Amino acid sequence: MxxxxxxxxxxxxxxxxxxxxxxxxxxxxxxxxxxxxxxxxxxxxxxxxxxxxxxxxxxxxxxxxxxxxxxxxxxxxxxxxxxxxxxxxxxxxxxxxxxxxxxxxxxxxxxxxxxxxxxxxxxxxxxxxxxxxxxxxxxxxxxxxTPSGYEITNMRPLNGKYSDFSPAYASSDYKILYFTSSREGSTGKKISAVTGEYFSDIYIAELDNKGVWSKPKPLEEPINSEFDDGTPSLTPDGNNMFFTRCKVSKRNKLGCQILAAKNSDQGWLTPKAIDLAPDSMIVAHPAISADGTELYFVSNIEGGNGGLDIWKITREEGSEQWSAPIHLGPEINTPGNEMFPYIHPDGTLYFASDGHPGMGGLDIFKAKKGEDGRWVVENMRYPINSPADDFGIIFEKDREAGYFSSRRTGSRGGDDIYMFYLPPINFNMIGAVVDDKTQTPIANATVKLIGSDGTVATMQTKDDGAFKFTLIPNTDYVVIASKKGYLNNKAKESTKGLTSSKDFDVSIPLTSTAKPIEIPNIFYDYDKWELRPESKAALDNLVQILNDNPNITIELASHTDSRGSLDYNYELSQKRAQAVVNYLIENGIAPERLKAKGYAQTQPKVVDERMAAQYTFLTVGTKLDKNFIDSLTDEEQKEIVHQINRRTEFRVLRDDFTAN
Structure with missing residues (x-):
């Protein structure tokens, strides 16, 4: 490169x-x-x-x-x-x-x-x-x-078969672009011993009203010279330009310097060097701030961290007198090379580095100052960065769009100029509230959206149970659905880390409180009432339900099968129901919201559609009492029915509970 x-x-x-x-x-x-x-x-x-x-x-x-x-x-x-x-x-x-x-x-x-x-x-x-x-x-x-959402386009109208890089805006409407090129036709008309390409010049291209770029042409003298000229940076009005000039010799090491030029009615005036270091040192890659009071640059002057570092000089507004160089510190500069700085109008610093963790040679990074005044550096990631060298990025002021340079696969010459654009990212939560048994929509349910950024939005579902919310990036969300006669339920979604638009399809099932609700997977050892460890996952879910529905009180009902005496099963089922209540109290549920009740075998299960679908020998509406069990000749089927009857359920007693 x-x-x-x-x-x-x-x-x-x-x-x-x-x-x-x-x-x-x-x-x-x-x-x-x-x-x-x-x-x-x-x-x-x-x-x-x-x-x-x-x-x-x-x-x-x-x-x-x-x-x-x-x-x-x-x-x-x-x-x-x-x-x-x-x-x-x-x-x-x-x-x-x-x-x-x-x-x-x-x-x-x-x-x-x-x-x-x-x-x-x-x-x-x-x-x-x-x-x-x-x-x-x-x-x-x-x-x-996991690429970011940027769209990348090779700017073929600007790129030739040699290197084209370091674009710079030269007008506030972004229709004039300066960039560096080593294409044929350079002012020096010589081949560089360094690269085998022509000495570089600064070129200009303009965008017409049809969105077509003009053929690039070099700036005339005194900007371009017999040496390498490039990496321009201009003030927003286009009237002041800073650029790099590197003199070369086949036998001696010569340095680079930053030149400043002013525009006039007759064109660019003779540039003047900014005296920052001896001639043998590197001072290059200028980047002027939007207000013209800060100039960032690259140098190997004494006091750096190794390799090339990014420095800056400052001046009072309207003054031509620059301060002494200020090193940007170890958050930016590494033992490697930091180059091609660009300062966004919002104060964000962009630069290229091979010393921070990256994908290839040079990667593009952005840096913002945290509350403690220290720089926080972030890699721009793929596809802005690639395994090749990526550098020299610029942005429009109010849009996540601009240009950068890259040597990636697919480039026409050595380095090419690429356009990038981040399409607007849209997130929507499109969902429905349904009955968990019948899957029919629930109209007029209240749906409340709570974001980790503090936002809260509420709406009612339509006749088809539908609801819709617009979400924002980098936010965690909880959406809670509720309706009289149903238990509240919720869902969670997050837009954190997402770099492209997405619609979240969310279905929130609500459970009716009109009938007892079975708690699946509650297990006891034979003739015991202590909860087995595998039961606790199901009971943790019940704890969550009670926390999501803080106004309900419930009865915990335990049922046994028909084997054993009625008195014995009453005692056993009561102790089992109480074991569940004790677990809920241990996990923070108020005792006054809970009632334990053992029913022994007095309330056999009635077959519903789900059970009939699971067991073909059962018919919807059949009561699984002793008479039905005795009618079965298959011992395995009898054991299945006994298992169905051995269950723990809860039913809502009140929905107006308030904590004291």
Whole structure:
């Protein structure tokens, strides 16, 4: 990727280890280019003479250098192959395992990448970037499986076969776009030794009333020069621009600087450099705040966290005098590289980083300040981010839409400009209240919606039992249905974590209090009244029912089968009913809401449609008394009937209870 500072300036020189043997002339030239950041030209020379190296160790170090070159020009697949070759020849530089893992990650070989990060950790246990890489691989798989709701489109009218990146709005209506391009026709008219592409220029494209972009054209001098120019940032009125210029040399490391230019009736005036660091240092990627009082930038000046860091300078409104650079701190800056800042009009900072956990090379992050004044950083996730480099994002002021740069699969050239848009997210709860036995709709039931954000809404169901609520994102909801003569019931839904529109289909069954309600799965040992442990799940459900219906009092009724004496079964059933009451009291239900009653075998069950469907030898309306049981000849059928009669039920006695 042409990053307009890492590559062009060659400042971030990567040590390859000591090579002792006298290299060939081509290898000497390649080494000089490598140290100056001329990675593209260095690759050609290395490959010409690398087979002339006989020493295994020295060869491994040259293979490692070639891998570094391919990595720096944004060729992760080729870099992976060369790092693998270096490892096979036992390259002594432990960094080879880290960079090999990085390339495997960018090539979506996450499990293999984790193995290499772990090998690197053994050799360099104190480098935090290894743990970041492992975490990144784990997160990348999750994020691809659960993408955000952004829609991504390649801006083919703007992109050419070379790199196009770092878009910037140049008008308040978002119809003029500046961006950086290394396409043919650049002002310098030369090929960069770093990337093998033309030196970059700042280009302009305009959107007409039909929504069609004009053919991009370069800005004229004095903005574009014979050197690399790019990463523009403009004030909202389009009259002030800040951009990066990187001077290059095949033999020397030269830095980057930020230039400021003003627009006039005759066009852009001669830009002036902002003096922030010595010429050999990197000062790049400017991002001006909407009010023009803060300028964020990237630099490797002293005082950073390692690699490239994001800094800012400030000034009073209307002043041209900038403050000393202010480091953004460890929440933003890591031992890796933080680049391409953008400050949203709402104060949110967006930037690219390879030091925070991410999907590939550079990922795009957003950061907001918390109540304690510290930055809280969040990955923009897939599909804004990809396994490749993603960077240089911009937003419209009042809409979750804009442009960013990416080198992902499907790009036309190296880096391409992509448009993104987050469609409005709509959530609806569309439901019905029904009778739990008959499934018929219940009209005029009261439905109450309670949100975790404190919102409350209430409505009545229609004749078909239907109700509908509009929900908001990132909220938990409870919806409660109630009607006279029925037990209250509720359902839960949540919009948290959802990134696309959804309709929640909710059916809330209400149980009529006109008849006793059986509590299923209440078990006792034979001739015992103590509750067995597996009964407690059913009774916990009853506790919930009583909590949801705080105004009812109930009778707990226990029934036995017809075996045994009536007096004995009365005592046994009363103790069983009382055991249920005791459990409810232990779980917070007021004793005055509960009454225990044992009925022995005096109220045999009457077959309903559900039982008849389950047992073909039973007929709807049949009373399962002793006479019916005696008429059965199948002992298994008799035992089934006895089991049906052994039950615990409750019925509502009152619905006007109030706690004292």
């Amino acid at each position: 042409k990053r307009l500072l890492i590559l062009t300036s060659g400042i971030l020189f990567l040590l390859a280890g000591t090579i002792s043997a006298q290299p060939t002339k081509k290898l000497k030239r390649a080494n000089a280019l490598y140290e100056a950041g001329g990675y593209s030209e260095a690759i050609k020379l290395y490959r010409d003479d690398i087979d002339k190296i006989s020493d295994k160790k020295e060869l491994s170090l040259y293979l490692y250098k070639v891998g570094n070159c391919f990595r720096m020009i944004g060729e992760p697949r080729k870099a992976e192959l060369w790092y693998e070759k270096a490892i096979r020849r036992e390259c002594p530089n432990p960094k080879v395992y880290f960079y090999y893992a990085e390339m495997l990650k960018m090539n979506e070989k996450y499990d293999l990448a984790i193995e290499q990060y772990q090998k690197y950790k053994v050799l360099v246990p104190n480098d935090p970037l290894a743990d970041v890489g492992i975490k990144s691989c784990e997160l990348a798989k999750q994020w691809v499986a």
